[in-house]
Amino acid sequence: MSCLQTIQDYGLRSLGFGERLLPKTDFTLCEHFTLIGSGMIWNIYFGVMAMIIGFFLATALAVGKASANKWLRKPSEWFIFLFRGSPLFIQFFFAYFFFLSLKKPYPMFDAFTSAWLGALIVLFLNTSAYAGEIFYGALRSIPKGDIEAADAYGMTGWSRFRRIIWPTMLRLAWPAYTNEAIFVFQSTTLVFFSAFPAWQQRGDALYYASYFADKTFNPFVPYPILAFYFILLTLVIVWGFGRINKRLNRHLPEERKTKMRFRLNLAR
Amino acid sequence: MFSYCADPDTLGTFRWFSCYLTNGVHWSFYLSFLKVLALLAVTAPVALSFGFAGAMAARSHILPLSWLGKAYIAIVRGVPDIAFFLFFVIALDQGFEWLRHKVLCPDWTDPVRQGNDFIVCQAAKLPLGTSPEWVHETYGFFLAVVTFSIVFGAFAANVLFGGMRAVPRAQLETAEAYGMTRRQTFWRILVPQMWVYALPGLSNLWMVLIKATPLLFLLGIEDIVYWARELGGTKTSRFTDYPHGDWRMWYFLGLLIFYLGMTRVSELGLERLMRRLSHGQATSGGELLRKETTA
């Protein structure tokens, strides 16, 4: 069977299209690459969706945590502490249990026990907490002069936030937020590994990698392929976020731009 | 543990639990908490030194060394830690044994790889086939520490690399003006000052390290998650004196509390450390401290 044929058969296998049965014997490298790559669709889906929705909650959490109002501050602090303080592994476990028990009395929650929704919710809450903390740190380091200048122009409330505080916060937080993005994509491998069941052998990249490792009893081929895909994905993320970073910093003089990048580029 | 535990079926709730929670398996469970703490205590300094070496290599003026350092940081950071753990321990083990094999058994003529098998001479085995079980377990623990350290060393290298670059250039130029050599500048000026810039990143890393410990069972260590799953699962009365339903929820709740507690304690400790390090430094944190004491 040619490699092109394999790609046609298994390229979208993780979504349920193509050949129903997975290969069973005589595994080729092409099959490895195709199926693990097909699984990457899920990793990318989880990562992208969680980052996009999480961005808004993260902003809200950061503003809440920086707020002077106790009723806004305390819940934000607790939320961030709970999700940053416990392993994602355990969060997945509890979420699955919780969704199961919700489902029994209310059938409308049916979809929550499937990975595409349930795991997405957990990842979304998790990344919101981390990004919230990053944004909160950035909010606190906004130069006082910027805010005073906004005040002097007579900006208040929403317009001051939207036009001054928010863009500055993003600019300061961006390098750390890039790191967070890398982490989120990496944590998507946990979804089928420990938490949510895989239906009809539709799983993520790690699911297929361990399928091969289990069938060939050789971990040294599938896992490095998985690693290769993730390094590729990381490069794309770094490139994409770097583009946005450039745009966020476009008004700054050249020499301050590079400095900013390294000073804040600290791990999650 | 207690004398009345001989026949748990007849006991009341309180006594039943006092027996259940003190039986042999549960002691293994409690011991695994110590294992995790020990692993954290050993891994943190080792990973930090890996990171330091990586960062030094990355900023080296010798090009291949600098590439090596940067490649280490980029590759290990780019790969999910699970994927790494799933094959790396075996690779590491085989690597060590292969090296010993080359040194200890030069007369060996059979190939090391025979089909799927990986065979080294008896003397090269790690640990030796005759070693008692605790040596095997310690070796497994050692492999886990090395694997964790390599992964988190890459993150630490990234943070320290950033920290080194964040030290104001003026400080280094002054050192040079005083006639210090590159080596002296590095150790006397750069290294003492970089910590305060690196600490926020390093404390984050510490938190990430704590939360990566549930993956220890992938490295062949019977950690708290392994035991929580094992103990929490449904037990039928044929195989235990303490049958129960699916209690994983409660065991995982215990783990959740453990991790939240660890996080809280670390947060408080790191905050104190940051205050101490910021003392007298030309950063906004140091500025804040100065204001507090003069006010």
Next chain:
Amino acid sequence: MKNLILTTAALALTAGIAMADTVRMGTEGAYPPYNFINDAGEIDGFEREVGDELCKRANLDCEWVKNDWDSIIPNLVSGNYDTIIAGMSITDERDEVIDFTQNYYPPTASAYVAAAEGVDVAGGIVAAQTATIQAGHVAESGATLVEFASPEETIAAVRNGEADAVLADYDFLVPIVEESGGELVFVGELVPLGGGIGMGFRESDAELRGKFDEAIASMKADGSLNEMLVKWFGEGISTYDADGTVVTN
């Protein structure tokens, strides 16, 4: 002189092999009644008892090691223990990578368990543990396969309605069904899968495999294996004739 050194080296080597009589037995410790961790925290079960007896007959010093199921074969071929005795069915794909002894547990059936009678196991949703022969069978049967990481979760999935039925080893399911108080029942036909359970060895380790093979044959011959089978799996279990053929009860 050079000769002398070589001889001592050779001596040291043979001594090394002679010393290595400690055989490390790899098992999972999470699959009652085959192997599990008892209340005292030790490995227990049918295979523990059989394994200890085999070691005694083969005159070997044995030590038990626990290893995660997923990496149990890679760790064997990499030399971290010497044999697998973990309820591992003899299958063709495994046989390509490792070698098996004759089976010490007769070819057995897998069974479906559901929460109610009359579930359609050929077209419904069937749970199985990830990467088991049962999962492979369900994928081919036309039913909708849903895979969970541990056997515990597959049973839980049937209880809470995620799956219509679960396919697993019959003997693993028996105590669970018995103690469920009627909540769980066997449905459908038994499915014969695999070629019985044997001990796994590295392909290069024919000598050690031979020793255990012999010991298993002697346990079959004198009926002691049958006693253990009945003790752990009940009267309904298939047993062995004195010459090793399977007797279905």
